[in-house]
Amino acid sequence: MDIETFYEQNEARRESAEFEFGSEWTDASGNEYELSWVEATGELYLMVEPDALINEDIFGDFLVSDEEISELTVVVIAKVASLAAIEDQLEGWEDAMLEENSLEWLHDRFASA
Numbered sequence: 001m002d003i004e005t006f007y008e009q010n011e012a013r014r015e016s017a018e019f020e021f022g023s024e025w026t027d028a029s030g031n032e033y034e035l036s037w038v039e040a041t042g043e044l045y046l047m048v049e050p051d052a053l054i055n056e057d058i059f060g061d062f063l064v065s066d067e068e069i070s071e072l073t074v075v076v077i078a079k080v081a082s083l084a085a086i087e088d089q090l091e092g093w094e095d096a097m098l099e100e101n102s103l104e105w106l107h108d109r110f111a112s113a
Helices: 003-008 011-017 082-089 102-108
Strands: 017-020 032-038 043-048 073-081
Touching: 003 011, 003 073, 043 102, 082 102
Parallel strands: none
Antiparallel strands: 017 032, 032 043, 043 073
16 A cells, blocks of 8 residues: 555554664565554554565565556554564564565564564
8 A cells, every 4th residue: 555545544653653674675676665663553564665666575465566656655564562572573673674685584573473
């Protein structure tokens, strides 16, 4: 979904504090993502910039497209109850994010969640 729809669907998201966990996450195609957590809803989401071509889907049925994305696109990948819990699950993210296809690392952390 696009970022505006994401916020419109739940106003608590718009009013909440958000914590960013990096903006250089990549998929196997080299597309870049930003990872953020919404305090009010516990949602951990990825946002991909416009003009990215998404041709891989490691978190489920999302963002598969052969065409350019015209707006910021958001995918919720997990719900985590607290900032302390998300920090625990993402321990080491700063280094992991810089690896090639770093979304795989995220997938490994949250696949069972």
